[in-house]
Amino acid sequence: MRRVFITGASSGLGQALARAYAAQGAVLGLVARRGELLQQLCDSLPQPQRHHVYALDVTDHAALAAAAADFIAAEGGADVVIANAGISQGTLTDYAEDLPVFERIIATNVTATVATFTPFLTDMRARADSAACRLVGIGSVAGIRGLPGGGAYSASKAAVISYCESLRVELRNSGIKVVTIAPGYIDTPMTQVNQYSMPFLMPPEKFAAKAIATIEQGCSYRVIPWQMGVVAKLLRLLPNAVYDFAFARAPHKKRNLQQK
Numbered sequence: 001m002r003r004v005f006i007t008g009a010s011s012g013l014g015q016a017l018a019r020a021y022a023a024q025g026a027v028l029g030l031v032a033r034r035g036e037l038l039q040q041l042c043d044s045l046p047q048p049q050r051h052h053v054y055a056l057d058v059t060d061h062a063a064l065a066a067a068a069a070d071f072i073a074a075e076g077g078a079d080v081v082i083a084n085a086g087i088s089q090g091t092l093t094d095y096a097e098d099l100p101v102f103e104r105i106i107a108t109n110v111t112a113t114v115a116t117f118t119p120f121l122t123d124m125r126a127r128a129d130s131a132a133c134r135l136v137g138i139g140s141v142a143g144i145r146g147l148p149g150g151g152a153y154s155a156s157k158a159a160v161i162s163y164c165e166s167l168r169v170e171l172r173n174s175g176i177k178v179v180t181i182a183p184g185y186i187d188t189p190m191t192q193v194n195q196y197s198m199p200f201l202m203p204p205e206k207f208a209a210k211a212i213a214t215i216e217q218g219c220s221y222r223v224i225p226w227q228m229g230v231v232a233k234l235l236r237l238l239p240n241a242v243y244d245f246a247f248a249r250a251p252h253k254k255r256n257l258q259q260k
Contacts, residue, residue, distance in 0.1 A: 004082065
């Protein structure tokens with residue numbers, strides 16, 4: 001039986017992951033700001049009384065640490081910790097009012113990832129079965145190359161990818177696996193507001209199944225769906241001048257906050 005702690009669980013990718021893990025018989029720790037939606041999710045899962053609900057903002061590090069401590073005490077630890085909470089908004093450097101938004105995106109997408117993992121590390125290191133433990137960071141294809149109008153989101157996801165890589169190397173001799181998953185376009189409330197074409201759009205249920213398989217394998221890094229991984233590699237290889245010309249007129253992400 002897996003014990004899984006998921007942030008950003010009330011909708012989108014987090015909700016899909018929660019449903020898929022619950023269907024496999026896992027015990028869940030569910031974290032999100034929106035307590036009512038979180039409770040509705042829990043009530044809809046198999047054996048809802050087995051799961052733990054924590055309504056909090058992941059930027060409140062004390063509350064997040066308390067939730068982690070409660071889950072560890074109740075279940076004897078966590079096998080999988082998924083730092084999925086994230087927000088997205090178009091930002092433009094021209095506008096001074098976008099600076100607090102930029103800071104909030106970094107705090108939620110990056111710093112909260114660290115704050116999600118930290119409370120679990122001591123327990124995971126001490127366990128005899130530490131090789132079964134997983135710390136999972138949710139990056140994005142948007143973190144591979146900077147997208148116009150999406151500087152804050154692209155920067156945050158690039159940071160998650162690099163941070164998880166650093167952590168993976170730090171924990172190499174501990175047995176704990178650090179898994180980075182970079183979603184492409186997944187059909188969630190966050191992407192449903194996009195007013196442009198989204199290639200290889202994937203249902204969240206299919207994403208969750210592939211993500212869980214990746215997590216169980218302990219794969220260090222994977223783009224889902226794989227087709228977007230090919231696109232991301234090709235974009236990374238483009239010379240800057242070619243990339244700049246191709247994307248200078250790309251549609252911008254809306255300047256209104258989207259959360260998961």
